[in-house]
Amino acid sequence: SGRATRVARVSPRRIVASSDVEQSYIMIKPDGVQRGLVGEIISRFEKKGFLLKGLKLFQCPKELAQEHYKDLKERPFFPKLIDYITSGPVICMAWEGDGVVASARKLIGATNPLQAEPGTIRGDLAVQTGRNVVHGSDSPDNGKREIALWFKEGELAQWESVQTPWLIE
Numbered sequence: 651s652g653r654a655t656r657v658a659r660v661s662p663r664r665i666v667a668s669s670d671v672e673q674s675y676i677m678i679k680p681d682g683v684q685r686g687l688v689g690e691i692i693s694r695f696e697k698k699g700f701l702l703k704g705l706k707l708f709q710c711p712k713e714l715a716q717e718h719y720k721d722l723k724e725r726p727f728f729p730k731l732i733d734y735i736t737s738g739p740v741i742c743m744a745w746e747g748d749g750v751v752a753s754a755r756k757l758i759g760a761t762n763p764l765q766a767e768p769g770t771i772r773g774d775l776a777v778q779t780g781r782n783v784v785h786g787s788d789s790p791d792n793g794k795r796e797i798a799l800w801f802k803e804g805e806l807a808q809w810e811s812v813q814t815p816w817l818i819e
C-alpha cells in the first residue's frame with residue numbers, strides 16, 4: 651500500500667509536466683551570440699534550476715521575426731528590430747518550471763540595460779535597448795505561443811532531470 655501511495659503521489663505531477671506546466675521561450679539574440687556570451691547566458695538559467703526542454707542555434711527568417719514581434723509592428727523601431735534579430739544566428743531555448751516566465755524576466759532584467767539591475771543578464775552584459783542580448787516571454791500564454799512558433803514538433807525533449815528532487819520539495 652505504501653507503494654500505491656507513492657505512485658498516486660507521483661503520477662499527477664507527470665501528467666501536469668507533459669501538458670500544463672509553465673514554459674518560457676528564451677532567446678539569445680545575435681549580439682549575444684557574436685559577443686561569445688552563449689555559455690554565460692545559458693549558465694544562468696541552468697544554475698537557477700529550471701528544466702531545459704529545447705535548444706538550437708538558428709538563423710531566423712524575416713517572416714518569423716515579424717510574427718514573433720507582431721505586437722510591436724507599429725513602433726518606429728520595428729524595422730531596425732527585425733534587421734537586428736535576423737542579422738545573425740540566435741540561440742532558441744525552451745525552459746520549463748513553475749514560475750519560469752516571471753523568474754526568467756527577473757534574471758534577464760529591464761528592457762533598457764541602463765535601467766537593468768546589476769546581477770541581471772542585461773544589467774551585467776549590455777548597454778543599449780537595441781542590443782540587449784536576450785529575449786524572455788512576458789506571460790505564460792506568450793511562452794506557449796512563442797515556443798510553438800520557434801520550435802517544430804519533436805524538437806522538444808521529454809525528460810526528467812535527476813536534480814528535480816533537490817530543487818522541488
Ligand code: ADP
Binds near residue numbers: 785
Ligand atoms: P522586452 O524584450 O524586455 O520584453 P519589449 O517587448 O518592449 O521588451 O521590446 C522587445 C524588444 O524590442 C526589446 O527587447 C528590444 O530589443 C527592442 N526594443 C524595444 N524598445 C526599443 C527601442 N526604443 N529602440 C530599439 N529597440 C527597442
